[in-house]
Amino acid sequence: MMKLKGKVVLVTGGGSGIGRGICHRFARDHADVVVNDIEKKSAEKVSRELESFGAKSLGICADVSLKSSVEKMVSRVIKEWNKIDILVNCAGIGRITPLMETTEEEFDRVYQVNLKGVFLCTQIVAKEMMKQGRGKIINVSSLAGRRPAEFLAAYGATKFGVIGLTQSTALELARYGITCNAVAPGLIDTPLSTLRDKREAEIRGVKKIDTLARGVKNVPLGRAGQPEDIANVVSFLASSDADYVNGQTINVCGGLVFS
């Protein structure tokens, strides 16, 4: 797996879950990986994991919803490694709340991280990619960005938005040799899904909910996804094998949704 050797990859939200899985995959692909997370400890922990595989890595704490924070992160990467070849916008937060109980503050926060964060990172990193005349941007959306999901109004709206932003980015930046695609993960076994279960049990007033176990019954391939399933596709999209794939949304969901 040498096709990404020497490439500099920035993964936002790389400290846990799918983001961490993506970082691990890129390290195995021999890329140099910048692990960004809002939690300093997680960013540094994953970065050390990658170094233990023999990869070059940098853990950077930054809040993707703040322009100044993203600018600082990107200039640090450029200072250290001189370029960014691949950007994976994976940072995201999920709030499980019925539509009618969603507060303005909650909606704003989900929007700021999940959609504005993708916009800021794309704009600031693309400036560097335009100078290089090439680049790959991969945005992590969700099946909740393709069809509605209960108690995920704010989250779903931002994930639909990520697909729209992906298409606009693909359209406007193609002329600079930059492609942009999205992946839409289905039911994935991550910390976020455990969190979701706890919250949903509260809302429904029941003791325990196991979304993963319940949801898996509807997944034709009969299992929940692992971060690795998503990481495999992200790695493909980041490689030259996908040079002509642009503006697409790739569902990775075990056959749960066809769209």
Add this chain to the structure above:
Amino acid sequence: MDLNLRGKVAVVTGAGRGIGRAISLTFADEGALVVVNDKDSPVAEEVAKEIVLRGSRALAVRADVTKVDEVETLVNRTLDEFKKVDILVNNAGILYDAEGPLGRKLFQESLPEEWHKEIELILFGTLNCIKAVVGLMIKQRSGRIVNISSDMGRTNNGLRGVTTYSAGKGSVIALTRSIATEVAPYGITLNTVCPGFVRATRALLAEKQRETRPKEYEYYKNMEKAMEGTIPLGRVGMPEDIAKLTVFLASDAASWITGQTYSVNGGNVMI
């Protein structure tokens, strides 16, 4: 790509030229054993030879995928030679224009007897091949099927005279989803790849016949130029672009992907 396809047996239909040829060569580069099927024997042999020259194994089998008995022969010869079928790529298909690219008829001018040709090859050819291998794949509890459709099966994009071709390609997307749902419990996946505008067989033929059929050559050249203007990446696709995603979907890296439709088109159509 390093997809670990060593020892896997891949059957590719319509593999003698264009996209099917590129898919076959990419499989070979990934270490798979390739059955090169085509309706034309010489081109299939040619591709098989190319694969052997690259240091892999290949078997050329002539078969018309619209004929159930010929598809059976294709599968039997594969089993004789390689003992199993791990991967099937349904790529055989054509946009008929016997009288040249200018010969397409608008739907209201078309005759019912002209509708069958494309539907027969694209829809029934695909069904025949899947039917012939799916039982084996169920028994071995694994299998990968990738169907080559077209962006024309997802969106019309302002094209005229392509009704039955588009209908056939659209039906491939639908049958992929249905069969994917039925065979998922056996660890078999089916996905569809939709190429956009690709410089493949017909364009190369036009290039070759530049002297004898200048009108067609001009037509293709102008069409390509016009298309380039509508594709964000500013170039038409090459068969290799389609082959890479197809082979990825046939690998273990895509084991949690089924029933999906992915376009490879430089951003021309975004769905």
